[in-house]
Amino acid sequence: MPGYFVKQLRCLRSRPKTDFRLRGFILIACLAAWGLALLIGPAAAAPPAGKLLVAATIVPLGDFCQRLGGDLVQVQVLIPPGASPHAFEPAPSVMARAARARVFVYIGAGLEPWAARLLRSRGSKNLMVVEAAQGIPLLGLDEPHHGHEAAKAQGHTGQHPDKEGAPETHLAGNPHIWLDPALAQEICVKIAGALIQADPGHRAQYEANFKDYQAKLAALDREIKQHAQKWRLRDYVTSHPAFSYFARRYNLHEVGTIEAAPGREPTPRHLQDLVAAIRRYGIRVVFAEPQLNPRVAEVIAQEAGVKVLRLDPMGGAPPYGSDYLQMMRANLAALDEALR
Numbered sequence: 001m002p003g004y005f006v007k008q009l010r011c012l013r014s015r016p017k018t019d020f021r022l023r024g025f026i027l028i029a030c031l032a033a034w035g036l037a038l039l040i041g042p043a044a045a046a047p048p049a050g051k052l053l054v055a056a057t058i059v060p061l062g063d064f065c066q067r068l069g070g071d072l073v074q075v076q077v078l079i080p081p082g083a084s085p086h087a088f089e090p091a092p093s094v095m096a097r098a099a100r101a102r103v104f105v106y107i108g109a110g111l112e113p114w115a116a117r118l119l120r121s122r123g124s125k126n127l128m129v130v131e132a133a134q135g136i137p138l139l140g141l142d143e144p145h146h147g148h149e150a151a152k153a154q155g156h157t158g159q160h161p162d163k164e165g166a167p168e169t170h171l172a173g174n175p176h177i178w179l180d181p182a183l184a185q186e187i188c189v190k191i192a193g194a195l196i197q198a199d200p201g202h203r204a205q206y207e208a209n210f211k212d213y214q215a216k217l218a219a220l221d222r223e224i225k226q227h228a229q230k231w232r233l234r235d236y237v238t239s240h241p242a243f244s245y246f247a248r249r250y251n252l253h254e255v256g257t258i259e260a261a262p263g264r265e266p267t268p269r270h271l272q273d274l275v276a277a278i279r280r281y282g283i284r285v286v287f288a289e290p291q292l293n294p295r296v297a298e299v300i301a302q303e304a305g306v307k308v309l310r311l312d313p314m315g316g317a318p319p320y321g322s323d324y325l326q327m328m329r330a331n332l333a334a335l336d337e338a339l340r
């Protein structure tokens with residue numbers, strides 16, 4: 001594209017007598033071409049010579065790929081930071097970007113239902129596919145750990161009160177496995193294996209990166225355990241069931257979530273139940289997530305007389321950017337404040 005731009009510039013210069021309107025038109029066309037080049041440039045550009053092109057659906061998976069691949073890989077994250085993956089529909093340009101990758105990493109469990117489309121169109125030729133959730137036993141979306149205690153305590157056992165009218169979900173279970181650092185280690189085993197298979201010449205480098213990052217994930221796990229031992233409260237309320245695996249690992253109890261399932265609007269009855277549960281369990285904080293509208297969390301917190309803090313399941317924004325370890329430490333600090 002920049003080459004095209006240069007050619008257009010040259011043609012502009014070689015026609016000194018062109019009238020103003022034509023020159024204006026050519027200039028606009030050149031600018032449009034340049035703008036387009038800037039817009040799709042990073043997507044259209046081949047990876048720098050020798051780099052392995054890796055596409056990952058969500059920011060944390062992209063970070064794992066980058067840590068394990070180091071400067072041997074170029075990582076593209078398909079779902080932009082700040083977007084909820086539950087509501088994401090990829091534009092054709094995203095699909096095109098993914099189709100150029102040599103390694104494709106996604107969560108599975110129905111989080112990215114469009115991945116199947118991508119894999120069908122791409123075929124298996126020359127593409128290493130990592131489905132992170134494969135082989136990991138999934139919590140159901142009705143498991144106690146992201147439970148519906150509020151509803152149960154009100155006598156709504158069995159069917160959840162706001163189940164009716166719920167949008168169809170593609171989820172095969174709770175997909176938020178990456179928020180348990182031990183499961184993150186399992187995911188990294190798979191990613192490292194795929195990188196080595198796609199680029200066997202650099203096996204030693206990938207193995208060294210893998211060993212280094214596994215140690216960091218293990219250290220994070222130990223650190224969270226140490227903090228969790230000191231927490232006096234175990235119950236919490238958050239926006240959607242993103243921290244269910246985290247809760248299971250560190251022995252926390254998800255009393256309820258604002259969205260009973262990802263993308264499911266809460267009913268007024270559900271919100272009342274949550275407020276009642278917050279009071280009953282002596283919960284001091286409602287957690288909001290940066291990818292979801294904080295308004296409902298604020299209303300509930302105000303009603304229950306507690307405060308709102310942030311738990312981030314995705315990352316990709318300041319202060320920690322896409323760094324999973326730093327994001328988890330920021331989450332840990334919020335949990336310290338809420339549960340100590």
Ligand SMILES: [Zn+2]
Nearest residue numbers: 086176242262
């Ligand atoms: Zn989610």
